[in-house]
Amino acid sequence: MQQSYQVKLDTFEGPLDLLLHLINQYEIDIYDIPVSKITEQYMHYIHTMQQLELNVASEYLVMAATLLAMKSGLLLPNQELDIEEEYEEDPREELMRRLIEYRKYKEAASQLQDKESDLNYSFTRPAQVIAFKKNQEKVSTKGDLSIYDMLAAMQKVFDRKKWNRPLETTIQRTEIPIKQRMEEVLTQLQDHRLGVSFDALFEYPSRSHIVVTFMAVLELMKDKKIYCKQETHFDALIIYSMEDNA
Structure with a gap:
């Protein structure tokens, strides 16, 4: 029996990172998340990972189940509540809080990474003449795409080629x-x-x-x-x- 490719990539930072990517890409208001749309796009990415035989971490699948349950709950007809019943929180609010908190830490991590990158170009040594190119450019600045952009491109490839x-x-x-x-x-x-x-x-x-x-x-x-x-x-x-x- 032929063994299929099983690949695990460290580039994936977790389901919240993917959701934040989708929110930025589709210019979605993080305070008013359209659950149906975000769930559909999230499942497209999960399906593409599976088609590529990537080793999808369980946390992605847990988030997928959470989104599907949330979507199903919002599709149910509203039931009239008695005045004495406790207020039921919008299921999107917990997700919104998690995403806002994740975005805060992600931005802080990015700032720290920039500081670290700048420090890598700082050296303590006796003054001397150093020849260097004025237009030196870090190689890492070429291209600004994430793994999720690559997966989106793969979705289009699968759609165009009709592999099945x-x-x-x-x-x-x-x-x-x-x-x-x-x-x-x-x-x-x-x-x-x-x-x-x-x-x-x-x-x-x-x-x-x-x-x-x-x-x-x-x-x-x-x-x-x-x-x-x-x-x-x-x-x-x-x-x-x-x-x-x-």
């Missing part, structure tokens, strides 16, 4: 090492100096090929050999080589 559609020809399954696929992606980028669309990397209707390609892209980004750009939300992702745009 019956094929007219029989294609033999072949397992491609991630290292080999990384080299193929780099070669493809060398032939396209102006970048390659994310969708163009997935040429073959094979689930193993799409999973390996996705992992190869993430590994290349981690190694700072490529980066992705997206002009605005929901636009196509463009992949660039670091060497061509150094």
Whole structure:
């Protein structure tokens, strides 16, 4: 029996991080969360993770169950309450409080990370003449996409390719090492100096090929050999080589 790819990524920061990403992406008012919409989009991401055979942490599934239960409760017809009955809190309020608190700590962590990054460029040593380039730029500033933006792009790939559609020809399954696929992606980028669309990397209707390609892209980004750009939300992702745009 062939073993499927099981991948665990440290880039995922938790279900609250994903919800906050969706709120920012769809410009949702955090004080008035549309449960139906946020639940639908959240489940799209969970489904995409499962299609990619990623090892989805249980906390994501717990949040999915919580959102579905919340959505079902809000869809039920309102029942008339007796005056003496205790006030029942809107189920969205607890989620709102958790998200606001998470956002507060996330922003504080980002500020601390910026301070740490600045300190990394501070050195205590005797004064001397140091030659450096005035236009030096940190490599990490290239591209500003999160793992959730990558998953959103994968959703579009699955929708366009229709992987589950019956094929007219029989294609033999072949397992491609991630290292080999990384080299193929780099070669493809060398032939396209102006970048390659994310969708163009997935040429073959094979689930193993799409999973390996996705992992190869993430590994290349981690190694700072490529980066992705997206002009605005929901636009196509463009992949660039670091060497061509150094």
